[in-house]
Amino acid sequence: MENKFDVKGYEGIISQTGIRHWTFFSDIPNEVMGAKQAGMKGYVVVREGNMPISETDAAEHEVLSAGFDKILDLILR
DSSP: OOTTTTTHHHHHHHHHEEEEEOOOSSSSSHHHOOOOOOOOTEEOOTTTTTTTOHEEEEHHHEEESSSSSHHHHTTTO
């Protein structure tokens, strides 16, 4: 995979798999941005022990801090 912040890496995943609908979860906002720019749905996941999410990142992305129940809800939509 390309740099995890680079949209080209996520575009490569999409083209190699042929899967059109992706949901990407990461605790790193720049990775989520790359995935979203490639057309994936992307969510920033708050994990214990990680750096807090900045106000800017929180405004740009949906931030999940309610645990895996919210993630399952999103996947099963």
